Structure formats: structure tokens, C-alpha cells
Amino acid sequence: MKKKISILLIILLCLFQNSTISFAESSANDVSESSTENSFQESSLESSSMWEMGTVSSTEQLTETTESSLETSSESSLSNSSTTESTVEPDEVSDVPEKVEEQIDEASNKEMGTNFKTDSNKLARAGRSSVIAGNNNTPEANFIDVSSHNGTISVSDYKEMIRYGVTGVVVKATEGTSYKNSYYFEGQVKNALAAGLKVSVYHYAHYTTAAKARAEADYFASYVESIGILDKSVNMVIDIEENAMKNGSLSLNTIAFKNRLNSLGFSNVLYYTSASWITEYGDGGELSANTFGYQNIWIAHYPTNLTSNMNWYSKYASWQWSSVYVFPSKSDVYFDINQDYGGRFTNKDLLDNGNVYYFKNTFSAGNADLRVVYGRPEDVTYFGDWNGDGKDTFVVRRGNMYYFKDSLSSGEADVTISFGRDGDQVYFGDWDGDGKDTIAVRRDNKYYFKNDLSDGEADFSVAYGRGTDDCYFGDWDGDGKETVTVRRENIFHIKNSISYGNADIMIAYGKPDDEIFIGDWNGDQVDGLVVRRLNAYHIKNNLTTSGVAERVVTYGKATDRVYFGDWTGTGLESIVVRR
Incomplete structure (x- = not known):
């Protein structure tokens, strides 16, 4: 009897071991097939999002590299770039769970240039000084940028701005993947168009990976398109200023954002940032003007002493030279003011209207x-x-x-x-x-x-x-x-x-x-x-x-x-x- 029980136990043990091995092999095969599928999907994303920069020559095509080309790819694939970086996207291959994005609301949303404004501008915003519209001892005042922080701007407000030479406005649309400007349509874009200004839009970015960049681009494009008042030729500006974005992959992540907008039909993509973020100005920069195109970059830099003969950063698209500009009809509201070198942000027809x-x-x-x-x-x-x-x-x-x-x-x-x-x-x-x-x-x-x-x-x-x-x-x-x-x-x-x-x-x-x-x-x-x-x-x-x-x-x-x-x-x- 004992002998029969022993034999039965041996048979059961063998059956259990075979079942375990088969399960393990099946799991491994599932993981392999899943990885292959993910790799294929990522490669498909890559091939569908390889678009030329709108105003960069065809020999300077910007591309995203994929995980499958990790061993041979480098940032040398970006035109005029001499540095080599890994293009792997950690969030797509790591088992570490992603940090949940903080929800952005009306109270916490940021205006353009929040991280670039100098102490002197902060003091001015505390009420110590400002730049009054009509002061001729300043650089040219060609266009403003606005967010919910500027509130509603009426048609008459915009028409007064035209009197001072302002013929364009860049309106904040979105931030991250959770905030939409509540003043965007009724309070800002619609009235600007009624007054005749050229309207562009911007997204305040937070992305730290290519995947997050694409998600933010989708969010930005979806909101602008859903309003319907602007067509896809509108200037779509990426506001690049959050310090967390400078993680060694900013350039590649920004290309991912830009390519996603292009794939959605938005052809005019521009980049707002500080001069210190541009590689041509020092070691701290991660964005190359040669790669993204000088004519596509909008620089923020606020001089302490202004003069009328200043034409700083004139080889770029535009220059934001103050954040404390004041118009008489809205004397309690500070505006960012900009000089437009390339004519990308202004309505030239308004410049010469008889006065x-x-x-x-x-x-x-x-x-x-x-x-x-x-x-x-x-x-x-x-x-x-x-x-x-x-x-x-x-x-x-x-x-x-x-x-x-x-x-x-x-x-x-x-x-x-x-x-x-x-x-x-x-x-x-x-x-x-x-x-x-x-x-x-x-x-x-x-x-x-x-x-x-x-x-x-x-x-x-x-x-x-x-x-x-x-x-x-x-x-x-x-x-x-x-x-x-x-x-x-x-x-x-x-x-x-x-x-x-x-x-x-x-x-x-x-x-x-x-x-x-x-x-x-x-x-x-x-x-x-x-x-x-x-x-x-x-x-x-x-x-x-x-x-x-x-x-x-x-x-x-x-x-x-x-x-x-x-x-x-x-x-x-x-x-x-x-x-």
C-alpha cells in the first residue's frame, strides 16, 4: 500500500512540474509578442511623424528615432548638431510607473514667461514701474501675448492697441493636458479678430518625454480645432520654459511635439524660450537654433534700460522685451510686449492705414x-x-x-x-x-x-x-x-x-x-x-x-x-x- 502511494505521489509531482514549465514558456512568449507589437507601433508612429520643419530646408529634416534604432541613432540625425545622445524614451520601456500629472486649474495656470521674468520686471509688476504705450524710447511694440491673467480684452481695447502699433496677439490656449484658457474664445481671440489683429496661439508645455510631448500636442491641437474660429495655418507656439523639461532630451521631445502637430495638419510651429535655453548662447542650452530655425524661435529677454535703437535677437522671429507694458484703456493690466522681426505675428495691413x-x-x-x-x-x-x-x-x-x-x-x-x-x-x-x-x-x-x-x-x-x-x-x-x-x-x-x-x-x-x-x-x-x-x-x-x-x-x-x-x-x- 505504501509503495502504491509513493508511486502516485511521483506521478503527480511530474505532472505539476511539466505544467509549470509550460506556463512559464507561454508567459515568455506573450511578453515577446507584446514587445514586438509595441516596437511595431512605435516604429509606425515614427514613420508617420517624420515631417520637415516648416521653414527649414529639406536637407535639415527633423526626425524622431525609435527604440529599434537605439544602437545606431544619435542626435547627429538632427541637422547641424554635433552632440550624440541616446534617443530611448525611458517611460516607454521602464517598469517604473509614471508620475501622475498635477491637475492645472485657473488659479495655478502660468502665463508666458513666468520662469523668465527678471527681478526688475517682478518689481515693476508690484507697482514700482512700467512701460507706457506711446513711449518712443523703447524697441518697437508690434504684438502682445495674453493668457487668462490678462482677463477679457474688448474690441475697443484692441483697437486702442492698434493706435500704438500693436497689430498681433498670441493667445494662450492650453497648458499640460488638463488646462484650457477660459477666456480664449469670447474674451480674447474673437475680439482680436473683430479688431483686425493677427491671432496666434500658444501652449504652455510641461513634457519631459517624447510620449508626454505627443500627448500635450494632441491636447493643444484638439482644443484649438474644437473652437473652430482659427484654421490650421494659425501659428502654433510651444512655450518652453519649465525647468523640469531640461533633462537632456528636450530637443528630441520638442521634435516629437512639433511632428505631432504637423501630422495633425498644423504646419506653422514656433518655439518660445529664453536665450539661455539656446545652445548657441552657452553650455546651459538644449535647443539648437540651427536645428529648429532662427526664423521659428521667439526669444524672451528683458533689458533694464530700454532705448529705441535696440534690435536684440534680430535674426530670430521675434523678441519679447518687456512684461510690464501698459495701455491707457487697461492701465491696471500688465502686458508682455514683443518686437516682430519676421512678420510672423503681425497684420501688416494694419500698419499702414492712414495714420x-x-x-x-x-x-x-x-x-x-x-x-x-x-x-x-x-x-x-x-x-x-x-x-x-x-x-x-x-x-x-x-x-x-x-x-x-x-x-x-x-x-x-x-x-x-x-x-x-x-x-x-x-x-x-x-x-x-x-x-x-x-x-x-x-x-x-x-x-x-x-x-x-x-x-x-x-x-x-x-x-x-x-x-x-x-x-x-x-x-x-x-x-x-x-x-x-x-x-x-x-x-x-x-x-x-x-x-x-x-x-x-x-x-x-x-x-x-x-x-x-x-x-x-x-x-x-x-x-x-x-x-x-x-x-x-x-x-x-x-x-x-x-x-x-x-x-x-x-x-x-x-x-x-x-x-x-x-x-x-x-x-x-x-x-x-x-x-
Whole structure:
């Protein structure tokens, strides 16, 4: 009996061992097949997401490498990169469970540049200082970026921003994979489009792996597409500033994000970051401008002291130069302000809508030195020295109301007066030699002069010439007082005093239908003539004799509205064109 029991136990033990071995082999096969399937899926992702960077040449194609190419792949597959890194994605091969992403809500979401803002900007945001819109001693203010922190921005708010040269906005859409900007559509994007601004959108990134980058790209694209107001040509900006992202794989992870957006049909992908994150600026950077394209990168850097001739990072797409910009209509809200070098973020059609002035400090060819938005497109504009500082500035006319500005800047008028009638012909000049220009109106051949900028009656009047004469005013003898000249055909009848009587000088110059301007072109304190033909200006300084021009300057477009004045107080007059 004992022998039979022993034999039975041996048989049962053998059966158990065979079953265990078979189970183990089956499990191993399952793991192998699963790995093969995962590898195939990852490889399929790779081949479907190999897209060229939108503005990078075809020889600089950005690709993601996969686990199957780990032994041979390196970041040398990225154009112009000299470093070699493993492209394995640890979260996809490790058994360590992923950290659950922290949920981002309205209170915890971050605005663009949160991690880049300097101490000086933080102090400014505490109320110590700010940059006021219309301040001309700054870099160009071309576009803003906004998030829920800026609140609702109305159509009228955006239109005021256009007056200061802002023609674009980049609106935060999403952050991570759990936050959507609650102001995105109604409070920010819709109103910006209604005002005519160019709208771009951005995603505040947190990804630390390629898989997480793709997940965030899906979240970003899905939200933008679901709203439906913007098409897939919109600029999709990746806000790259979270320190945890700098883990040695930032470049590859960012390529994964970019490729995913491309695969979803979004072709215009740009990158916002700090200069210190760019490899070309030092050892701490992980993003190569050569790889991602200078023209696709938006740099944040906030100087302490601003000047108008700053053009930092001009080989990049744009530069964010302050986070404490303030507009009058929203004086309690700080905005990030940016200069747009490549035109990617702005609506150029808004830049020249009839109230934009391009000033040249010297009467010569070349780019304008100053751009100012002032008044309304329909305003009638003149220039003069209203406060005696030697510099000519704006006055706009609306009916018989005149709005004088003491600086070449946007903003409200410094002095407003009512004078004359709506139909009067108007002139400005220094009638009494006190260094300040004032107003005169003409009715037929009679001129009514005012010696100060105030309401009321004229101080004196003079009849001169004929009602059909073309009339100009200038200082013809250098005594500091501007007097009249009339043109009949191409003959100029110049008078050295504001009085009745015959002309003191007569000269012939130009053609009867030439457009004429007056100014001191050589600094001798005596005004001369300029004849305009298309965009060529024929300058004559000597008005004692007839003759040809002494100098010709080509500037601007034939369709420009042009004015002349001394913009810098040097005693030399130069040009401004209005578009």
C-alpha cells in the first residue's frame, strides 16, 4: 500500500512540474509578442511623424528615432548638431510607473514667461514701474501675448492697441493636458479678430518625454480645432520654459511635439524660450537654433534700460522685451510686449492705414528712424514747433478744431483750440519771431493771423495777392519770421514781411503743376524750395536766382503723403511719410 502511494505521489509531482514549465514558456512568449507589437507601433508612429520643419530646408529634416534604432541613432540625425545622445524614451520601456500629472486649474495656470521674468520686471509688476504705450524710447511694440491673467480684452481695447502699433496677439490656449484658457474664445481671440489683429496661439508645455510631448500636442491641437474660429495655418507656439523639461532630451521631445502637430495638419510651429535655453548662447542650452530655425524661435529677454535703437535677437522671429507694458484703456493690466522681426505675428495691413507716420532724421535715402501712430486716418495733419523747443510735432485738424501734440508720439493732444471756420484754408508758422509756430487762416486773398495757440479772434489780418494764387509761408531772409510767397504758374513771388505791397523777390522754378514744399534744407536758417515728382525731391536752397535743383533725394513711394519738419532740433528739416 505504501509503495502504491509513493508511486502516485511521483506521478503527480511530474505532472505539476511539466505544467509549470509550460506556463512559464507561454508567459515568455506573450511578453515577446507584446514587445514586438509595441516596437511595431512605435516604429509606425515614427514613420508617420517624420515631417520637415516648416521653414527649414529639406536637407535639415527633423526626425524622431525609435527604440529599434537605439544602437545606431544619435542626435547627429538632427541637422547641424554635433552632440550624440541616446534617443530611448525611458517611460516607454521602464517598469517604473509614471508620475501622475498635477491637475492645472485657473488659479495655478502660468502665463508666458513666468520662469523668465527678471527681478526688475517682478518689481515693476508690484507697482514700482512700467512701460507706457506711446513711449518712443523703447524697441518697437508690434504684438502682445495674453493668457487668462490678462482677463477679457474688448474690441475697443484692441483697437486702442492698434493706435500704438500693436497689430498681433498670441493667445494662450492650453497648458499640460488638463488646462484650457477660459477666456480664449469670447474674451480674447474673437475680439482680436473683430479688431483686425493677427491671432496666434500658444501652449504652455510641461513634457519631459517624447510620449508626454505627443500627448500635450494632441491636447493643444484638439482644443484649438474644437473652437473652430482659427484654421490650421494659425501659428502654433510651444512655450518652453519649465525647468523640469531640461533633462537632456528636450530637443528630441520638442521634435516629437512639433511632428505631432504637423501630422495633425498644423504646419506653422514656433518655439518660445529664453536665450539661455539656446545652445548657441552657452553650455546651459538644449535647443539648437540651427536645428529648429532662427526664423521659428521667439526669444524672451528683458533689458533694464530700454532705448529705441535696440534690435536684440534680430535674426530670430521675434523678441519679447518687456512684461510690464501698459495701455491707457487697461492701465491696471500688465502686458508682455514683443518686437516682430519676421512678420510672423503681425497684420501688416494694419500698419499702414492712414495714420502711421515714418520719420527720417536726415533728408536722405534709407529706412525711417521713427514710426508713430497718431490720430485718425481721415485727419488733416500739419507740423510745427508749438512750444519753442526747436522740434516740429503734430497738429491734426477736425473741422475748426485743432489738436496739438508737443512730441512725436501717440497719445492724447497736449493743446486743443477752436479757430476760424470749417472751410478755411489753414497755414502754420512763426509770425512774430518768438520761436513758436501758430495758426493763420485764408479766405480768398485775405489772411487772418493768430500769435498764440488759443481760441478767439485773429490778432491781425493782411490782404495779399489774388484769391486764385497758390500760397506758401517760410523764412526767406533768416530773420526768424515766416512770411508769404505766392506761386503763379512756375513763378514764385516772395515777400519778406507780412504786409501789403509788391514781392521782394521773384524767381522761376520747376513746372506749374509741381508739388511744392518749404523748409531749411542746409541749416542756414533760410528756407528753400523742394519740388516733388513721384518719389524724387528736387531741392533748391538759393532763392535769389532761378535755376536747377542743387540736390535730388529719392525717398518712399510715389503714393505717399509727405510732410517736412525739423524732428530733432538740429535746424535741418527732413521728411516724414504718412501711410
